Amino acid sequence: LHDFGTLGTIQGVESEGDLPIKNWTLGSWEEGAYKISGQMLAETIQTGHHACHACTIRCGKEAKVTVGPYKGAIGHAPEYETGAAFGSLILNDNLEIIAACNDLCNRYGMDTIEAGSTIAMAIEAYENGLLTKRDTEGIELKWGIKEELLEILKKMANNKVGIGRLLAQGVKRAADEIGGIAPEFAIQSKGQAFAMHDPRAYTTMVADYATCNRGGCHLECLGYFSEGGAYSAKCVDFTKPSEPHGYENKGEYAVRLMNFMTVFNSLGLCKFIMLGQITPEMASQWINAATGWNLTGKDVELAGDRLFNIKRMYNNRLGLSRKDDVLPQRMLLHDRQTGAAAGSLPYYSRIMKDLYDYRKWNAEGIITEEKKKELGLDTL
Known part of the structure; x- marks a missing residue:
């Protein structure tokens, strides 16, 4: 760099x-x-x-x-x-x-x-x-x-x-x-051009581009960064089997990354420090040093979950739902023909089901009352 x-x-x-x-x-x-x-x-x-x-x-x-x-x-x-x-x-x-x-x-x-x-x-x-x-x-x-x-x-x-x-x-x-x-x-996605990373190469980006609150943004997840080997998924407590072109567990993988990146965004942190294998626990120590609070890594994870879902609730209120959590057909039906990702087409429906289940959103992409209570957002 x-x-x-x-x-x-x-x-x-x-x-x-x-x-x-x-x-x-x-x-x-x-x-x-x-x-x-x-x-x-x-x-x-x-x-x-x-x-x-x-x-x-x-x-x-x-x-x-x-x-x-x-x-x-x-x-x-x-x-x-x-x-x-x-x-x-x-x-x-x-x-x-x-x-x-x-x-x-x-x-x-x-x-x-x-x-x-x-x-x-x-x-x-x-x-x-x-x-x-x-x-x-x-x-x-x-x-x-x-x-x-x-x-x-x-x-x-x-x-x-x-x-x-x-x-x-x-x-x-x-x-x-x-x-x-x-x-x-x-x-x-949602009116915003995709960033320059292909969801056919790293399929966590399917979940990112489809559900990112501001459209085709790569920085709300950094799935390509993690699946490409620059940042270990273990840093966000994701240890399940996952393969860059596959679909298994990709929803949870993406959610854990998105929640942590939402905290990074709110703190104004540079994403490149992720190369240092930053964890939520490490971030909590920085916040505590600056504020005198006593947060834990789990508190940071919860904050990211709350932040992401508050934005989702706002989008739901504006009419955005499952119908908007879509990808261009080119990403789903046409492979790259040559190169390292040739032949790879993401299993969109499985990835999205995994994400919706893990997020505790209903089939229409609306946050369930159970999830709102879990996050302390049920009064909003």
Whole structure:
């Protein structure tokens, strides 16, 4: 992380079958992953390191923008998620273009995952005749586009007319407006584009993407992080048999991770300290040192369970339920064809049943009265 940042993981992620490629339709992109890697960044346009306050790791990188309207500027270098969203997802192997896209999104206040995912959906819609050059204002949307990405991002930021207005809505709403089979190309959950980790590679991510309270977020569970070997499940007291492409016990596995990550989120902790095999008991000691309280690891686990379920109750009140805990059909019916996750398709119904049973939600995804009482939330 110090030398190459999160983008330095992209070759390893590709080798594990976890990297989304060509809008989640392919399984391998070895040469392309090398060309846009953190290692390549360090050899070319990287100019320095960036750190959160008092952090000695300095996983953030700075890079020189070499193309586009801000050519010559020094900005934050792309992280892994951005490298994948503007790289492998679109089959763009030009690191300098990716860095320029990242810089534009930072200046415009745009999310790189959503932006890249929306463009990837639009390319597939164009390829299938659902968008024309008239719709795209003369831009030929095709796999591997480079400079065109900068033009599209500027139009999205302007968000007034044409292709810019359409895509600025995000992947779900834009696909819905395009119509036809375009929603099949929108890889999202609850309106939020998937992060750049494939649930066909690590099937805890099925439970995460389907039930995460804010949609297709990877940081509410970190299942890929744990199943990939970076964080032991034993740290959250999960010791049952589990295999990355399998389905057994995945609901409980995901719930334990999600509850603990909810505590991390509320405390504002960096997820990378999980590499130190942090447990709820360790977190309780930090909280006690800061507050003078006397919490235990079990108290921390309970707090995470309460926090996650309070958010779920809020979503239930807004009308979200089992009908919304779904994944795109591409994740369930189409395997990656090649690479480490080839042939893997998640057993969605079994994983979800395991999660619902462990969470004590009913068949409609509503928290049971028994669970509310258990968490002390029955008065809400």
